[in-house]
Amino acid sequence: MIIQQLSIFLEDKSGRLTELTKILADNDINITALSIADASDYGIIRMVVGRPELAVRVLKEQGFSVHLTEVACIIVPNEPGGLYHALKILTDNNINIDYMYAFAIQSTALAVIRSESISKVIEVLQKHKLELMKASQVYQI
């Protein structure tokens, strides 16, 4: 249930993100989800991709500062209150979220969650019968 997310430190230099996505394209690696946390002069790219280990290898070879971070991906109904229901369970169990990004496709919405205790997130959500994406599913979207 743990998903390996790519985290990449990028200097604020023009064309750097394009360069990054080109390397992934050239290696036939698909991006499932992506978000950018931007500070004044750098950004952190977080993305879920197919074949994350290969992605790390090729990006490192090209001099990128890339690491894998464990995240969880919850599936909630694409309707009002869908995300609330999931987050309330985490709050009730004293779990803090470090960051999150989400996207919706048709009737479902997916939220990528990062927390210090990612295995606890998974355990708690499963206990409450929430659906989580398996790594194999996510990498293939």
Add this chain to the structure above:
Amino acid sequence: MIWNQDIECASREQMREIQSQRLVKMLGRVYENVPFYRAKLKEKGIEPGDIKGIDQLKDLPFTLKNDLRDNYPFGLFATPQSEVVRVHASSGTTGKPTVVGYTRNDIDMWSEVVARSLTMAGITKNDIVQVAYGYGLFTGGLGLHYGAEKIGAAVVPISGGNTQKQLQLMVDFGSTVIACTPSYAAYLGESIRKEGIDPKSIKLRAGVFGAEPWTEQMRIQIEELLGLKAYDIYGLTEVIGPGVSMECEHQNGSHIFEDHFIPEIIDPNTLEILPYGEVGELVFTPASREAMPLLRYRTRDLTRLHAEKCACGRTLVRMEKCLGRTDDMLIIRGVNVFPSQVESVLLKLAETSPHYQLIVSRENNLDALEIKVEIDEQFWSDEVKVLEALRNRIHHNISSVLGISATIRLVEPRSIERSEGKAKRVIDNRKK
């Protein structure tokens, strides 16, 4: 253990008395025998009799490395050549080599200060000292050799290089002390592992390392690799060679053998003497040397001096590890800034690699300093708040060390341009 209790633990007054006597005598000798100094002193209107003691050292002229080159090879010798029993020379990477001469008494004095140094590291006549500094024109090998013999240790004069043989003798002879450059020590340690030598068969307990700058991180690494306690020995050919100063077991700076090498710290711009505790250029007057006494030799090394008595009982003035060279100094908003100060802050923070670059520019007629810092692959976070906290910590620590504020810019690992493996440390855009 202290080799020369009377000198190494003398009161400040006693030390100043010794220094005064030696300075006065030396001045007579150089005035008499060295045309270069006679001219310089006359220029300042100083006759030998005018100088009564150490308080007047500040009035005397300086000596620069260039002065040694200009008087190549023997122009600064103060004794007839027949009295000289040895010459050494520093590698002349730029121009001619720097030549120094020694009389019999100079060699004895040198052996004495190296004996004091080795004793500081707890080395005695019972030790087997493997001298892996180069023997030859370089002062390292012979300097350590004579000092180790003086204390009665068994000297293995293997000189530098030939790593296989170094390791073999180290095991077969049971060497207890190694003296070499810190980088060679690290290499020897790595070679022990590579060769599959049982660390238990290595009997080393102390290392005497010098002749190049090294960091605390290197010390820890060498101590782990070789299973010994690593000591820093400082020296420079122009002053004598190794044994100008040495760390005791408290490793709280290096004790300068100031009865022979009178230290001062000056502001490299104004040439004014700075008080203890302030960073400036280290200056030595090797007053007891016969063949080649120098007046206020400017080392271009930047450091601080401390005069408080050390926990080891010695009262000799201590110098900190050199912070850098005067040649690297920048003046930003009127403040002296050394790249090495930035480096020392970064080395203390576990999260950054010591790869950085200072970029100085002028904005609205004000100097602006930006420091690029490479984030380290070992410590890594994908959270902005963690990286921002790191940036703030760097900013705070650097501002308090430099005394001026700098903009900190976090950059990708390996993104700072390297030339020959070394990063380019400073870009000054104010010139032109």
